[in-house]
Amino acid sequence: MMILVGGEKGGSGKSCLAQNLAVHFARNKNAIVLMVDCDPQRTTSDWIQARNSDPSLPAINCIQLYGKIRNDLLSLGQHYDYVIVDCGGQDNLALRAAMSVADHVIIPLRPKRRDLKTVPHMEDMLSTCKMVNPKMIASFVITQCPSLPNQAGRILEAKEVCSSYGINVLSAVTFNRNIYDDSEEQGSSVIEIDPSGKAAAEMIAIAEELMAMKPDNAHEFN
Numbered sequence: 001m002m003i004l005v006g007g008e009k010g011g012s013g014k015s016c017l018a019q020n021l022a023v024h025f026a027r028n029k030n031a032i033v034l035m036v037d038c039d040p041q042r043t044t045s046d047w048i049q050a051r052n053s054d055p056s057l058p059a060i061n062c063i064q065l066y067g068k069i070r071n072d073l074l075s076l077g078q079h080y081d082y083v084i085v086d087c088g089g090q091d092n093l094a095l096r097a098a099m100s101v102a103d104h105v106i107i108p109l110r111p112k113r114r115d116l117k118t119v120p121h122m123e124d125m126l127s128t129c130k131m132v133n134p135k136m137i138a139s140f141v142i143t144q145c146p147s148l149p150n151q152a153g154r155i156l157e158a159k160e161v162c163s164s165y166g167i168n169v170l171s172a173v174t175f176n177r178n179i180y181d182d183s184e185e186q187g188s189s190v191i192e193i194d195p196s197g198k199a200a201a202e203m204i205a206i207a208e209e210l211m212a213m214k215p216d217n218a219h220e221f222n
């Protein structure tokens with residue numbers, strides 16, 4: 001199973017989601033997981049380095065790949081239960097290459113205009129890649145949501161923008177919580193720091209919703 005966490009908007013929570021999904025599958029599903037870091041800023045590689053320096057945290061494999069990574073991903077996919085690719089907008093070639101082989105493409109967006117403005121371009125890129133990779137299931141997930149009740153409309157509006165472009169949007173969201181940043185700093189995850197906490201529940205809900213989706217139920221691109 002190859003899961004690409006991608007998108008072109010900086011800071012939307014791609015690396016954070018990729019890392020927490022990796023821990024979830026390794027820890028809760030007993031899976032053999034590989035992370036692929038396609039970001040020249042090396043956020044996930046740095047997180048792995050922090051993780052490896054803490055002997056209490058189970059190791060997760062990670063490699064860096066850039067550019068035309070389609071064939072590398074195809075062969076790596078045969079050796080792991082889950083390959084989780086963290087791919088930002090800087091390496092557009094790697095993002096497209098990963099989209100052409102991934103089973104799931106998940107794109108985090110904050111409920112903010114500047115993030116939502118990337119939706120038309122992402123839809124364009126997704127429908128092109130879907131032609132070579134018809135099994136791919138693409139979804140948006142709304143992240144870093146404000147928790148004040150009077151802001152709930154923003155979350156719904158963000159979901160409507162995604163749906164209006166015909167792309168699935170997960171019902172699971174993440175709220176703005178310091179534990180995401182704090183856990184990342186330590187090479188850990190919200191699932192390890194507070195397994196019964198709200199952030200861990202958010203990450204598990206995202207993972208379960210993704211895994212419950214079947215290509216036949218996914219939205220068809222025109």
Ligand SMILES: Nc1ncnc2c1ncn2[C@@H]1O[C@H](COP(=O)(O)OP(=O)(O)OP(=O)(O)O)[C@@H](O)[C@H]1O
Nearest residue numbers: 010011012013014015016144174175176177180181
């Ligand atoms: N739900 C959340 N609540 C609060 N902080 C969050 C949340 N999700 C992510 N963050 C924090 O926001 C910052 C940016 O997240 P992250 O690095 O995952 O974004 P990114 O999309 O990978 O960015 P880049 O485009 O630079 O690679 C990090 O400090 C991360 O810990």
Ligand SMILES: [Mg+2]
Nearest residue numbers: 014015039043
């Ligand atoms: Mg990142």
